[in-house]
Amino acid sequence: xxxxxxxxLAGVLLxxxxxxxxxxxxxxxxxxxxGLTMHIWVNQITGDEPGTLENINLMxxxxxxxxxxxxxxxxxxxxxxxxxxxxxxxxxxAFLGRRSLYLAWTGIMSVLGxxxxxxxxxxxxxYGHELNPHAxxxxxxxxxxxxxxxxxxxxxxxxxxxxxxxxxxLAGAVALxxxxxxxxxxx
Amino acid sequence: MRFSIKIxxxxxxxxxxxxxxxxxxxxxxxxxxxxxxxxxxVAERVYVKPGEYDEYYAFLSGGFSGQLAVYGLPSGRLFKVxxxxxxxxxxxxxxxxxTKPMLETTHGFVPWDDSxxxxxxxxNGETDGRWIFINGNxxxxxxxxxxxxxxxxxxxEIPNSAGNHSSPFTTxxxxxxxxxxxxxxxxxxxxxxxxxxxxxxxxxxxYIKVDPESGHMNIxxxxxxxxxxxxxxxxxxGKSHGWSFFTTYNTEEASTxxxxxxxxxxxxxxxxxxxxxxxxxxxxxKFHTMPGKHVHNLYSDETHSATSETINEVKVLDPSECPxxxxxxxxxKSPHGVDVDPTGEYIVGNGKLSADLTVHSFTKMxxxxxxxxxxxxxxxxxxxxxxxxxxxxxxxxxxxxxxxxFDDKGNAYTTFFISSEVVKWKVGTxxxxxxxxxxxxxxxxxxxxxxxxxxxxxxxVAMNKITKDRYLSTGPEVTQSAQLYDIxxxxxxxxxxxxxxGEPHYAxxxxxxxxxxxxxxxxxxxxxxxxxxxxxxxxxxxxxxGKNVHIYMTMIRSHFSPDNIEGIRVGDKVxxxxxxxxxxxxxxxxxxxxxxxxxxxxxxxxxxxxxxWYPKYAGVIPFYCTDFCSALHQEMQGYIxxxxxxxxxxxxxxxxxx
Numbered sequence: 001x002x003x004x005x006x007x008x009l010a011g012v013l014l015x016x017x018x019x020x021x022x023x024x025x026x027x028x029x030x031x032x033x034x035g036l037t038m039h040i041w042v043n044q045i046t047g048d049e050p051g052t053l054e055n056i057n058l059m060x061x062x063x064x065x066x067x068x069x070x071x072x073x074x075x076x077x078x079x080x081x082x083x084x085x086x087x088x089x090x091x092x093x094a095f096l097g098r099r100s101l102y103l104a105w106t107g108i109m110s111v112l113g114x115x116x117x118x119x120x121x122x123x124x125x126x127y128g129h130e131l132n133p134h135a136x137x138x139x140x141x142x143x144x145x146x147x148x149x150x151x152x153x154x155x156x157x158x159x160x161x162x163x164x165x166x167x168x169x170l171a172g173a174v175a176l177x178x179x180x181x182x183x184x185x186x187x
Numbered sequence: 188m189r190f191s192i193k194i195x196x197x198x199x200x201x202x203x204x205x206x207x208x209x210x211x212x213x214x215x216x217x218x219x220x221x222x223x224x225x226x227x228x229v230a231e232r233v234y235v236k237p238g239e240y241d242e243y244y245a246f247l248s249g250g251f252s253g254q255l256a257v258y259g260l261p262s263g264r265l266f267k268v269x270x271x272x273x274x275x276x277x278x279x280x281x282x283x284x285x286t287k288p289m290l291e292t293t294h295g296f297v298p299w300d301d302s303x304x305x306x307x308x309x310x311n312g313e314t315d316g317r318w319i320f321i322n323g324n325x326x327x328x329x330x331x332x333x334x335x336x337x338x339x340x341x342x343x344e345i346p347n348s349a350g351n352h353s354s355p356f357t358t359x360x361x362x363x364x365x366x367x368x369x370x371x372x373x374x375x376x377x378x379x380x381x382x383x384x385x386x387x388x389x390x391x392x393x394y395i396k397v398d399p400e401s402g403h404m405n406i407x408x409x410x411x412x413x414x415x416x417x418x419x420x421x422x423x424x425g426k427s428h429g430w431s432f433f434t435t436y437n438t439e440e441a442s443t444x445x446x447x448x449x450x451x452x453x454x455x456x457x458x459x460x461x462x463x464x465x466x467x468x469x470x471x472x473k474f475h476t477m478p479g480k481h482v483h484n485l486y487s488d489e490t491h492s493a494t495s496e497t498i499n500e501v502k503v504l505d506p507s508e509c510p511x512x513x514x515x516x517x518x519x520k521s522p523h524g525v526d527v528d529p530t531g532e533y534i535v536g537n538g539k540l541s542a543d544l545t546v547h548s549f550t551k552m553x554x555x556x557x558x559x560x561x562x563x564x565x566x567x568x569x570x571x572x573x574x575x576x577x578x579x580x581x582x583x584x585x586x587x588x589x590x591x592x593f594d595d596k597g598n599a600y601t602t603f604f605i606s607s608e609v610v611k612w613k614v615g616t617x618x619x620x621x622x623x624x625x626x627x628x629x630x631x632x633x634x635x636x637x638x639x640x641x642x643x644x645x646x647x648v649a650m651n652k653i654t655k656d657r658y659l660s661t662g663p664e665v666t667q668s669a670q671l672y673d674i675x676x677x678x679x680x681x682x683x684x685x686x687x688x689g690e691p692h693y694a695x696x697x698x699x700x701x702x703x704x705x706x707x708x709x710x711x712x713x714x715x716x717x718x719x720x721x722x723x724x725x726x727x728x729x730x731x732x733g734k735n736v737h738i739y740m741t742m743i744r745s746h747f748s749p750d751n752i753e754g755i756r757v758g759d760k761v762x763x764x765x766x767x768x769x770x771x772x773x774x775x776x777x778x779x780x781x782x783x784x785x786x787x788x789x790x791x792x793x794x795x796x797x798x799x800w801y802p803k804y805a806g807v808i809p810f811y812c813t814d815f816c817s818a819l820h821q822e823m824q825g826y827i828x829x830x831x832x833x834x835x836x837x838x839x840x841x842x843x844x845x
Contacts, residue, residue: 050711051771054770054771058743136822
């Protein structure tokens with residue numbers, strides 16, 4: 001019974017991911033002493049103030065980086081569907097109440113997690129490396145890839161990149177899957 | 188010859204006096220400059236570390252500059268000069284199409300005035316940081332400045348008035364700001380001999396209603412007073428809420444050589460006006476609707492534009508028909524400032540030609556009115572008996588008292604112009620506690636909240652009329668000057684001299700927490716309702732309407748769109764309507780075009796401004812951004828092609844060939 005409840009809870013946590021951002025990237029520069037913060041959600045990208053994304057784009061266009069627009073991320077369409085499917089699976093497996101399915105679910109989630117981080121890395125790499133050849137400011141050998149995790153200095157910008165609420169919910173869901181499998185073992 | 192003998196004689200006597208005191212003239216000179224009198228830690232007390240903020244905003248009037256200047260206390264650093272009554276090419280105020288209506292009057296466009304008394308809006312007798320009002324003295328007006336944007340958003344002209352000096356002092360909930368007339372004038376204005384002054388000239392005191400939500404002003408009524416000169420004012424507060432007080436001079440009603448002829452009466456008056464009673468009379472229909480043509484100008488943060496309307500009439504109350512509306516309190520020797528203590532009980536008359544300071548009691552005044560303790564009347568207005576209203580006298584505190592402010596510990600501080608000092612005295616006991624020299628000849632003084640119900644007790648700013656040798660010389664015209672004193676202790680301490688713009692008259696101070704958190708950082712582009720706004724590059728266009736050409740242009744780091752325009756002709760009137768597309772704090776862009784006879788534009792994020800340009804000859808004329816906006820600011824430029832009057836050049840516009 002415990003396993004079913006935990007598995008169901010894992011599904012709920014996944015659905016709660018829509019209420020919080022997954023990752024934050026904060027930039028501080030002499031021109032932005034208060035900082036610019038961008039939030040990456042399951043289904044959208046926002047700034048902490050109106051105009052933040054536009055201001056990041058305005059700064060970045062001088063070195064030839066692409067404008068960040070929701071349309072450049074097919075992930076924002078795909079990711080919500082994936083979340084719905086895996087949470088539906090969680091509810092289904094909770095209903096079926098089979099221990100092996102809990103393990104399978106955790107396995108699926110782990111693979112998806114690795115794929116997700118790799119996707120994030122790829123996007124950041126391309127964002128930082130695919131520069132407009134006509135950019136006004138060119139620094140030979142300089143790329144502008146923000147860190148996946150942690151701190152980095154990029155020209156005049158200090159950049160921090162850290163997970164936020166929805167990522168912890170995701171991690172919590174996986175942990176609940178593992179716990180469901182562990183607690184429902186035969187004694 | 189006799190005159191020079193006198194001078195020599197007085198110089199000799201002066202010399203003997205000095206000699207008898209054992210002081211050399213060098214010693215006195217040093218004392219005069221205040222040398223060696225400062226304690227060693229004053230520098231720390233006015234030093235605001237880089238990156239830290241001043242504790243108080245100080246708003247000092249710009250005097251004959253017509254503007255209002257914003258400083259920080261205790262540093263004395265200048266942050267902004269807010270254009271109010273005078274044009275300012277730096278900010279395009281009075282030059283761009285949007286702000287030109289702000290300076291409209293019944294005399295047409297007036298590019299200058301003399302601004303004297305800033306007054307913060309109040310709620311429950313406390314400064315609330317919403318608006319600051321200031322008077323225009325020469326062409327009588329009152330302006331309202333919004334303290335979210337630090338921009339002048341409204342100017343109303345005061346009719347039947349001349350020399351709007353006793354203005355714009357507020358009531359304790361900003362129900363009204365007032366305006367008086369320093370110069371009595373014929374009422375209504377007409378062609379008459381100046382010598383017919385007595386009885387024919389009048390003084391109108393105006394009550395300008397302030398809308399509690401929008402701040403919009405309108406003239407509620409005028410009180411038609413005798414032809415005295417109405418010098419300064421303050422409103423009652425607390426128990427005296429509902430009354431306002433105006434000083435008068437020239438109750439002699441002289442029209443020539445006033446320095447002698449208006450200084451003959453032993454006592455002039457403080458006029459006490461019961462404005463709550465006035466409201467009742469207005470409600471009861473006891474007013475006369477009279478001609479009072481005035482212009483009212485209002486600026487909108489949505490259209491980023493001002494509009495003007497002309498109003499033709501005002502409601503006038505005649506005190507002789509409205510018993511209980513006005514009383515005169517006899518006050519020695521041409522009182523200048525009238526100041527009400529934080530409790531509302533004491534009314535200080537600063538008799539500028541008197542050696543004493545006269546204080547009246549509001550409680551006694553009410554009793555005297557009940558008892559009808561009159562000493563005759565002036566033009567039907569009862570004069571209350573001096574002894575029946577007099578609360579006390581500060582005996583011989585100095586020479587030439589002008590203004591008084593209060594602290595939070597029951598003390599008052601009065602400036603003395605002639606003896607050049609600030610004197611601290613105790614309200615109620617009238618004893619002098621301390622005096623400190625000013626450098627030189629102080630006029631107004633200001634304590635943050637010092638004319639409200641909640642004064643602070645930390646700083647006092649004295650604003651001086653004479654600077655002489657205090658700063659590095661700058662030719663015959665020297666800088667204006669203010670001085671900061673620490674008033675937290677029993678004795679006042681001079682901390683700092685700092686230069687100011689114009690001539691600072693009155694000032695207001697307020698804690699930063701009442702203003703800074705509410706500052707507007709950008710104007711939202713989506714809220715921009717300017718009729719010529721281009722809110723994205725898709726909206727940019729050039730439209731010809733006869734000889735008028737309207738260019739809908741945008742600006743963003745680091746380009747104009749369009750930046751190549753062709754098809755303009757000599758003789759055209761070209762309107763550059765420029766919208767700043769930025770939505771980021773502190774990213775204004777400027778604009779100017781060669782040969783513009785107006786000024787630059789300085790457009791804030793989300794704002795639209797318009798400048799008119801008349802091309803004079805055929806050619807290709809550059810325009811550029813005047814505010815260093817970004818790394819590619821120097822590249823932020825464009826060209827406009829001007830063809831001959833009869834040329835057939837097609838009207839085209841583009842950015843990067845598109």
